[in-house]
Amino acid sequence: MSYVKPKFRHPRLPSNRLGFTVADYDGAISTLCAGCGHDSISAAIRTACFESSLPPHRIAKVSGIGCSSKMPTYFLGKSHGFNSVHGRMPSVATGASLANRDLTYVGVSGDGDTASIGMGQFVHLVRRNVNMTYIVANNGCYGLTKGQDSATADLGSVSKYGDVNGFEGIDLASLAILQGASFVARSFSGDKEQLVPLIRAAMAHNGFAFIDVVSPCVTFNNHNGSTKSYEETRAHLDAMPLDFVPMREEIKAQYDEGTSKSVTLHDGSVIHLKKAVSGHETDDRQAALNTIQDANKQNRVLTGLLFLDPNSQNLNTNLELATRPLNELGKDELCPGSKVLKSINEGLR
Amino acid sequence: MKQIKGINDFVVKFANVNGTGSASANHLFAKAIFRMGIPVSPRNIFPSNIQGLPTWYEVRVSKNGYLGRRGGVDLMVCVNPQSMEKDIASVEPGGYFLYDSTKPLANHMKRDDITIIGIPLTEMCMKEFPVPRLQQLLKNVVYVGALAALLDIDFGVLKGLLNDQFKGKEKLISSNVHALEMGYQYATENYQCPLPIRLEKGGNVAPHILETPHILMNGNTAAALGAIYGGATVAAWYPITPSTSVVDAFAKYAKRLRIDAGSGKKNYAIVQAEDELAAMGMVVGAGWNGARAFTATSGPGVSLMSEFLGLAYFAEIPVVLINVQRSGPSTGMPTRSQQSDVLACAYASHGDTKQVLLFPATPQECFEMTVQAFDLSERLQTPVIMMSDLDLGMNDWMSPPLEWDDTYEMDRGKVLDAEGLDNAEKWGRYLDVDGDGICYRTLPGTHPDKGAFFTRGSSKNEMAVYSESGDDYVQNVDRLLRKFETAKSYVPEPKTHPPIEVKKPKTKLRLGALFFGTSASPSYEAVEILADEGYPIDTMRIRAFPFHENIDQFIHEHDMVFVIEQNRDGQMRQLIMNECQIAPTKMTSVLNYSGTPITARDIANQIRQSLDTKSAKVVPLHKETA
CATH class of the missing domain: 3.40.50.920 (Rossmann fold)
Incomplete structure (x- = not known):
């Protein structure tokens, strides 16, 4: 890094339940382009972790390769991070989660990293219901190699070079729902009000939580004709607002009856969905898919919590792992010793 | 004709059709010789197929305890018409040829320099057993019975083995023993038994072999036991011949030996990944997070894993890979053995990489070196690849019993815990404090505000900060070379x-x-x-x-x-x-x-x-x- 982020913070910054201020969740200064949607996602993750009072060092950040995957450097500087190889973050996250089930895992990926080179690993990550939050910063293009279309670019979207995309875009949210994901949401990097509670809910969820975040690329995909520009996204945004109430807090806000619905998560936290926009049901996979399809037909970018199974079982439970993290086990628990080996020898005669 | 003679020193080869139950009968034959205390080394030479193609089983008996292949065949047992012409031609002059004489031997195959032993296996079984599947299976047991007479195998040992194999299924025991007796009787009634090549318990077997209570096991099972004893907790893999049985055996032993006493839950995780890329990725993720993790693969899997092997080399993450080599390139011959991944593994992945390799020669070494691989990979913070092969991994080898020293302690290498971080004067993930090229690592979740860093496959400085400076890069890769030099003092000597x-x-x-x-x-x-x-x-x-x-x-x-x-x-x-x-x-x-x-x-x-x-x-x- 060529320059250093100032450490100074206002002395009266509010602190959370653990006594941390939001500055304790900062990372290094971003080297992404000014105005990049990804920086807003970084900020939202930071705020979400602060608001949920998560101890920073008990979070592990994982990513693949690309502009999106650089992001973990820019938040949670007190957390370990792993910038792995292109499209392979899912497997690294799976292994990490098996080794220590007690940490909170945040994965950050991009549309190239997930929908192209990493598609194989992504669907299997979904299928295994690895206990983690997986955020795709989706800008429909390859930023780091200067603006080629990605597999999530919408049919008919115009690239910076004037080419019209002739291929159907991959909708990762629909795919995740179809593949059995237990928490699927879509959001917009410019909608902090929605994104922060979504991330908090995702992190509280027991199992795989997927958030597809439309995050415009200011340098290569923010022009007229692009369907993932700031202007275009804002013009067609159809946001379903929500609140997240962690398990230790009481529900303070009052909602008018009939306009909202509460879903309790595994750990006792509550997601409060306001049905102001669409009257969408989150517990029905098929209904969720239909709602997304309907919105697509009407050229609307539907954001919010799309599907949730609050009773999901994560990979660790599914594999019947003991509660103590595997990386804490030592010789006594792991090595059967010479007597057992003698009896094994006997069986081989 | 001069017949080949010899006590406890000859090569028998079986020619069968795969999927007909011959493998277990042939194994019975080899195991009986083993139980008689005579050195034996069986080898399965099989096709990449489930049913219907030629398959061979070569058994070497060697009083001196030579376990490698000798070359040549003294006695061919041929129950496969598909390969008969070549099989009979491959018998050493003066050797023996046992075949299913239900259909007479074609004239053009006949040889007068070998002893031909015809036994109407199919005909005998058709008469004796009503069920077609049994007719096929027991045909194999009949020829084992004939060999018992021809070679002087201890009949009691054979019966004992059948009893072990079919414990609780009395009907199967009696029909198998009956088939053995049919073969035995036919051979004694029609041929001079035993042949000039034969077995003799004790006899001329080298004394040092008789003194050791040997076991019979394959290298893949031994490696799996090594993973159990070495403390592996995460196994991620993708099925591929000939390495599949490594994780199969690990699962079998883990189920028995790795259950948490209090909860009945597992102190291990096995994930069958979507491909070898993911298998290795999971191992890398688990290794980064402080668990002992491994995978096993062969040929094509090594190619796919190379990407992550490069990451683990450069990001310095402990990884254990058991490579059970088969013949390449590409799909090659999936069920045939080779040692042809030496270069691909030594320099696995793009850029300047060097990987630590171990070369086991026996099941015992497969066991010991797998344990050692975990220690080395954590000590050196790098992948360690154990280079087994199909011959070692899938065939049974006579071996001294596996031994375990209960004073063994896992070498977890240079890992700083919270206290270590508090006491450290200055910590940087890639600071070579000790001058041996090995730096101190930290695990996620260790300390509230010290020791966090970013692991990456890109270039970085000593403090683990992304860097494209040529100086930082050179310093880092030169240190990796220094670490590789250090590795020389840790790896097993020739x-x-x-x-x-x-x-x-x-x-x-x-x-x-x-x-x-x-x-x-x-x-x-x-x-x-x-x-x-x-x-x-x-x-x-x-x-x-x-x-x-x-x-x-x-x-x-x-x-x-x-x-x-x-x-x-x-x-x-x-x-x-x-x-x-x-x-x-x-x-x-x-x-x-x-x-x-x-x-x-x-x-x-x-x-x-x-x-x-x-x-x-x-x-x-x-x-x-x-």
Whole structure:
């Protein structure tokens, strides 16, 4: 890094339940382009972790390769991070989660990293219901190699070079729902009000939580004709607002009856969905898919919590792992010793 | 006709159709000889297929305990008409040919220099057993019964084995024993039993073998036990022959030995991944997070894993890979053995990489080296690849019992815990504090505000901050090289034996032989054959890469060194050329890459030929044109 982020913070910054201020969740200064949607996602993750009072060092950040995957450097500087190889973050996250089930895992990926080179690993990550939050910063293009279309670019979207995309875009949210994901949401990097509670809910969820975040690329995909520009996204945004109430807090806000619905998560936290926009049901996979399809037909970018199974079982439970993290086990628990080996020898005669 | 004679010293080969139950009958035969205390080494030579293709099972009986292939067949048991013509032709003159005489032997196949033993296996079974499936299965047991008479196998041992195998299924025991008796009776009534080649309990077996209570096990099972004893908790894998049985065996033992006593839950995780990329990715993720993790694969899997092997090398993450080699390139011959991944593994992945390799030669070493691989990978913070192969991994080998020292402590390497971080004067993930190239790592979740860093496959400075500075890069990769030098003092040393005394040596040249893995057993035997002929050859068995300095020294001390290995390109020879200060002309390749394991006779022949051609003229890899 060529320059250093100032450490100074206002002395009266509010602190959370653990006594941390939001500055304790900062990372290094971003080297992404000014105005990049990804920086807003970084900020939202930071705020979400602060608001949920998560101890920073008990979070592990994982990513693949690309502009999106650089992001973990820019938040949670007190957390370990792993910038792995292109499209392979899912497997690294799976292994990490098996080794220590007690940490909170945040994965950050991009549309190239997930929908192209990493598609194989992504669907299997979904299928295994690895206990983690997986955020795709989706800008429909390859930023780091200067603006080629990605597999999530919408049919008919115009690239910076004037080419019209002739291929159907991959909708990762629909795919995740179809593949059995237990928490699927879509959001917009410019909608902090929605994104922060979504991330908090995702992190509280027991199992795989997927958030597809439309995050415009200011340098290569923010022009007229692009369907993932700031202007275009804002013009067609159809946001379903929500609140997240962690398990230790009481529900303070009052909602008018009939306009909202509460879903309790595994750990006792509550997601409060306001049905102001669409009257969408989150517990029905098929209904969720239909709602997304309907919105697509009407050229609307539907954001919010799309599907949730609050009773999901994560990979660790599914594999019947003991509660103590595997990386804490030592010789006594792991090595059967010479007597057992003698009896094994006997069986081989 | 002069018949081949010998007690406890011959080669029997079975020619079968796969999927007909022959494997378990043939195994019964080999195991009975083993239980009689006579050294035996069975080898399954099988197709990449489930049913209907030719398959062979070669059993070597050796009073001296040679476990490699000898070469040649003394007794062929042929129940497969598909391959009969070649099978009968391959019998040594003076040898024996046992076949299913339900259909008479075609005239053009007949030989008068071997003893032909016809037993109407199909006809006998059709008469005796009503169920078609049983007719097919028990045909195999009938010929084992005949062999019991022909070779003098202890009938009680055979019955005991059947009892073990079918415990609780009394009906199966009685029909199998009946089939054995049918064969036994037919052979005794129609042929002179036993044959001039036969078994004899105790007899002439080398005393040092009789003294050890041997076990019979394959290398993959041994490696799996190594993973259990070495404390592996995460296994991620993708099924591929011939490595599949490593994780199968790990699962079997873990289910028994790794259940948390209080909760009944598992102290291990096994994930069948979507491909080898993901399998290795999971191992990398688990290793990064402080668990002992491993995967097992073969040929094509190594290619896919190379991407992550490069990451683990550069990001310095402990990884254990058990590579059970098969023949390549590409799909190659999936069920045939080779040692042809040496270079692909030594330099796995793009850029300047060097990986630590271990070369086990016996099941015992598969066990010990797997344990060692976990220690080494954590000590050196890098991948360690154990280079087994199909021959070692999937075949049963007679072995001294596995041993375990209860004082063993896992070497978790340089990992700082919270206290360590508090006491550290200055910590940087890639600061070479000790000067050995190995830095101190921290695990996620350790300390509230110290020790967090970003692991990455991109270049970084000593403080783990992304850097594209040439100086930072050079400093880092030079340190990795320093670490590789350090590895030399940790990896197992090569093995040497005192030279065999040769009276009246035929050459003044100082001869040496280098080999590794499954080439070792037949190499030692070949060296004894050649010593008898007047060629004294010193031996060194390579057990690890990076090479220990005494490998250099060994080559320097000899005028001519044979490098014996099972691949086309002399990959170990090339690796030595690359890594040591050796004139390539000093090393002569002795190769076999047919897919069936190299034999002692083949090695002896190749060496003899090299020595006969105007002594010490080295045969280059590329034939000379002049």
